[in-house]
Amino acid sequence: MSATLEEVKNESSQELAERVDRLRTLLNATLQGKADVIEYVLVCLLARGHLLLEDQPGLGKTTLAKALAAGLGEQFARVQCTPDLLPSDVTGFNLFNQKSQEFEFREGPVFADVLLADEINRATPRTQSALLEAMAERQVTLDTKRYPLSETFFVIATQNPVEQHGTYPLPEAQLDRFAMKLSIGYAAAEDEVAMLDRGILREGSQQRAESEAVFGPGELSELQRRVAAIHVGRNIQEYLVAFGQMTRGHAWVHLGISPRGLLVWQRCSQARAFLQGRTFVIPEDAQQTAGPVLSVRLGIDDLQPEQVIEEMLTEIPVPVQPSK
Template identity: 65%
Template sequence: MDILAAQNERRAGGVSPCKFQPAIDGLRESLNATLKGKGEVVELVIACLLAQGHLLLEDLPGLGKTTLAKALAGAVGGRFARVQCTPDLLPTDVTGFTIFNQKTREFEFVEGPVFSDVLLADEINRATPRTQSALFEAMAERQVTIDKATHRLTDSFFVIATQNPVDSHGAYPLPEAQLDRFAMKLTVGYPDRDSELEMLAENVGGGDRSRGVREAILTPQSLQELQRHVASVHVEENVRRYLVDLAAATRSHRDVTLGLSPRGLLTWQRVAQARAHLRGRDFVTPDDVQEVALPVLQVRLSGDYDSPRATIEGILSDVDVPVAK
């Protein structure tokens, strides 16, 4: 579908995807060993990581959201922190606080969980809106401001948030502005019969579902190098025009009240670049754009519709797909 002209020249001048293939294969193996029978979910999770986005996992309790998040955190290395969100969680429990040291007679800053490479915000929508907003600046700018002082987070700071469906007891819906900071929203879903049988067999005798992710596959430095390479994956002009036309279609759709923002459009392109890289290509095709449309759009579109999937599929069908020249 895509324009293939100049493909060989781009390959000759860039870094071969094969350099990073062992790390990507290791991520796939570890996450698939943790989340049985969910290969497509795993691919999208890795794409989110490579696109330098944040990930929102939404589903019913007990389907492996937290297990997957912990497995990914272990695989990418670096510092890991977890926040169990509850209604009594305070913003300072997330960002940190300033305390007066009587020995030194000075104020000292105590870092919160956001000062990590990977932060797991478990059941984020059980926290109050005030506490949810404590993550807003961290996710958007990779920094936090406390007592008028700005503190930088690591360049590899990555939030994996889990949430129960918004109609669950004790849940606070995330505001649109914060949802737009997530690159995508994924639903894990129930495993198939064979995967559940395998899971039961492995847990007989005290089996450990996390056994495949005890050693880090990446370091924060190698992850950043991989992310920079993914950001350089080529996007032809016709594919960029296709993305812009799709964004316009979300804003004019009769059932959508809040269409795709320019920030969301940039996110969509980055995730499509990551998808192309995972397919072993250094250029994006319209297929890459379409394959990541649902997880990217369903976290940021709002309107009067029952099925996000049907609405997004309708938007995709309304826009002409570019053809090869």
């Protein structure tokens, strides 16, 4: 049973950490053998970002999104992106009520708390822009009227790295709206065997486990506020900025990190520190989040972004002592 919002605000760090760990356990049971992916998903969520999953179909992306929404006690919605999907199919539309002789706004799926946008690169640029605007502003504007979205609105968008015929790849400026890009990848053999066993023998109990809410509506915002309060020393900030400036003049990079990208990286570093049980950021937090955060926004041609990021990190002196 989830606590009330007031109780969450009064919870000690240890009590809150225990509940976060329950959510982590729930997600790991849903997506078995992918503890590293789950950790990054939690980092992205607590940093108030949005997540881009680039992977093959059938690896558990929808299951993960549903389990996350259930664990948070939040509303889940899914959009299957296709070329004929209209912006209003995502954001909502005005419908004329003949009885009242007035237009009424019908909310679209973006008014959920957790939204899965499946194969976002199959939607047209116009529809992509409508979704990405909602992600950035957490609001929908229709006929000059603004409709606020959930304060903790979280998007998990997917795109298939193969079958690119008839798709509309996201440009770099729109990719920058995502905090992280991850790939789930295939599970190990023993984890796939366990998945088959669980699916055949304990399907009912698994569904009940996924529906158990660890947190309640509105409680995620309190978690995110605590993450934002994690201390980031000036030496850590200088470390991030030094890396950002290096990307803007690097021979392998044609699009460096923007100031917004540095802010996202700092928030994700704070989220990792929070998940590690610390009240301050250390260099390892920045290093461990660099790959997923920067690979979605660095313009690198014909090279693996993660490899380039790893090499650049070795060129910058690492702060020895964190400022507390």
